[in-house]
Amino acid sequence: MSGGTAKGLSEVTEVxxxxxxxxxxxxxxxxxxxxxxxxxxxxxxxxLSEATETLRDQYENRVERLQSALSDIGTxxxxxxxxxxQEVWSLSGSDAIENRAAAIIDDxxxxxxxxxxxxxxxxxxxxxxxxxxxxGTDLIIGSGSASIQDRVEQEIPRATTFLSxxxxxxxxxxxxxxxxxxxxxxxxxxxxxxxxxxxxxxSEQAIFATGLRNGLIVIARRLLSQGVVEMTPVEQD
Numbered sequence: 001m002s003g004g005t006a007k008g009l010s011e012v013t014e015v016x017x018x019x020x021x022x023x024x025x026x027x028x029x030x031x032x033x034x035x036x037x038x039x040x041x042x043x044x045x046x047x048l049s050e051a052t053e054t055l056r057d058q059y060e061n062r063v064e065r066l067q068s069a070l071s072d073i074g075t076x077x078x079x080x081x082x083x084x085x086q087e088v089w090s091l092s093g094s095d096a097i098e099n100r101a102a103a104i105i106d107d108x109x110x111x112x113x114x115x116x117x118x119x120x121x122x123x124x125x126x127x128x129x130x131x132x133x134x135x136g137t138d139l140i141i142g143s144g145s146a147s148i149q150d151r152v153e154q155e156i157p158r159a160t161t162f163l164s165x166x167x168x169x170x171x172x173x174x175x176x177x178x179x180x181x182x183x184x185x186x187x188x189x190x191x192x193x194x195x196x197x198x199x200x201x202x203s204e205q206a207i208f209a210t211g212l213r214n215g216l217i218v219i220a221r222r223l224l225s226q227g228v229v230e231m232t233p234v235e236q237d
Contacts, residue, residue: 003036003044030058091195091206098123100208101185101193105129108137108187115164116143117181118197119151127155144181182206184220192217 006024010017024043027033031054036042045051091097102125105112112133116122133139141152142162149163182195182204195206209217 094204111138113186115184
């Protein structure tokens with residue numbers, strides 16, 4: 001393994017010698033650099049495979065400590081049960097939104113209603129999860145696109161599908177500066193996730209709400225159940 005002195009490293013990296021010593025001390029503490037206490041001191045990096053394993057161990061240890069700390073914190077209890085049942089949270093980023101949507105669907109016991117605004121959200125993972133729902137759980141999937149509906153019928157045959165006639169869901173009559181509809185997910189009539197996608201960047205933002213009497217969820221239920229969404233159900237064989 002190649003090594004060098006502080007002077008040599010300083011000349012190669014164009015970093016002041018004092019800063020080289022500081023960097024070496026940090027890397028040595030992390031187990032990534034070995035120091036030979038000669039005159040002058042010699043420094044050398046540990047093998048790449050060893051460095052990778054060391055960093056992996058440190059990362060996993062940090063994750064375990066974080067999980068333990070979060071578990072210790074637990075859920076903050078409230079004397080007002082109704083306040084807990086009516087919550088509204090915001091989420092940012094497709095990964096976080098997909099994870100929350102998956103968690104909501106996992107908790108479903110009676111009904112899952114999903115309105116798809118863009119085919120991008122119809123991932124293989126989501127399709128697999130929806131297909132694995134308990135047979136006693138109703139699954140209703142709608143969209144504003146016939147092509148999305150066709151794909152849903154082919155890949156999620158157990159679902160009852162509908163095609164919305166609303167222009168805004170199909171992306172029509174929507175100003176260019178406005179965000180596009182991403183997904184609308186309503187589970188057991190008491191958990192709601194609604195997302196939008198910024199067309200120029202593709203970034204996804206969402207609102208997550210819980211509670212049977214939560215205003216957002218009441219509106220969503222009425223849109224979906226009272227015909228305001230102008231949907232045409234498709235009967236499954």
